[in-house]
Amino acid sequence: MDFSLSEEHEMIRQAARDFAQNELLPGVIERDENQIFPKEQIKKLGELGFMGMMTDPEYNGSGMDTLSYVIAMEELSKVDASTSVVVSVNNSLVCWGLETFGSKEHKEKYLSRLASGEIIGAFCLSEPEAGSDATSQKTTAIDHGDHYILNGTKNWITNGGTAEVYLVIAQTDREKGHKGINALIVEKGMPGFEIGPKENKLGIRGSDTHSLNFNDVKVPKENRIGDDGFGFKFAMKTLSGGRIGIAAQALGIAAGAYELALKYSKERKAFGTEIANHQAIAFKLADMHTQIEAARHLVYKAAWDKDQGKNYDLSGAMAKLYASQVAMETSVEAVQIHGGNGFVKEYHVERLMRDAKITQIYEGTSEIQKIVISRSILRN
């Protein structure tokens, strides 16, 4: 067994860390407060190869492994989870989904531009009445020979307003249940495709979350991903890998909050000494450090499973469940260690605490991860 990272992985960590400090930290409070999408930052991340990290260089990707992606997500998320969610959706849902299951034409037409960061993509599964219960799709894609007619509403779509390419899950044949669902590539500007207002959120406020409406949108049949009826499987397989990215986001939020709390505890004095010298604070730091290290092992293990070609449904779900819990607990404690300063924006930890919450909700809530985990262990 070898727990050390390769030189290449360490270089990726340093590059992502430098980017986070130099490009994300300035303005992160303002973007959060005013819900400003990190447009310039995403453009630069594309130029540096972070928007299609795992995609083959043939399609303008960086050709890296999942561990590299996870390390980058961790570092970016320490500073700005609103930016890292854009990176995550584009990399592990859109690019990976298209590269793994799309046709050659899909890859040439869409993947090359998505992986370079020239454009970004969105993954559209959730609906007003189909969140955790994703099989209850109300959006329909009715077969009309050489095209589908798409009707319905998608909710909570990350990159909803800024994406150019949308992977939309819809029901074609209700009688076939989840085997009658398809995944279609929809382009911004297709007649009948409307983007709803931006959501006003608790956290990851710089990210761009919208509902989407489809009113008789004509989608060519060649825009279907995989065979007829493959859509639900496409969504589940893609989300299984996506969860590793969100687990890494949660890990980064936890680590970012911890690092700030550690620094503050060595500077702030109370009762004549630095607060780190009070055992109540030192023990909090000990718990945080231990939990973060445990979460990191779970997240890296899930990435390693994926890179080894092993099944990662269980390890990815465990990583997301635990890392998101650690993100929540650690960020709350980081606010506590900062005292009153933790409650104001300048010290960053209140934002990390608000951002942490979403990691327990999207790409499968914690309750859904427990369903995945328990089914997996009971099956074996």
Ligand SMILES: Cc1cc2nc3c(=O)[nH]c(=O)nc-3n(C[C@H](O)[C@H](O)[C@H](O)COP(=O)(O)OP(=O)(O)OC[C@H]3O[C@@H](n4cnc5c(N)ncnc54)[C@H](O)[C@@H]3O)c2cc1C
């Ligand atoms: C900021 C943000 C960004 C998002 N981005 C995207 C995106 O890009 N694409 C996309 O498709 N979706 C996206 N989502 C949607 C997200 O994935 C869903 O909100 C999530 O899956 C939960 O679905 P829901 O909101 O309908 O909650 P519900 O499914 O209604 O769940 C409500 C509660 O009930 C619990 N619950 C439900 N079923 C069970 C069960 N069987 N057992 C135990 N507990 C259960 C849940 O865990 C939760 O606590 C995003 C959401 C947010 C808030």
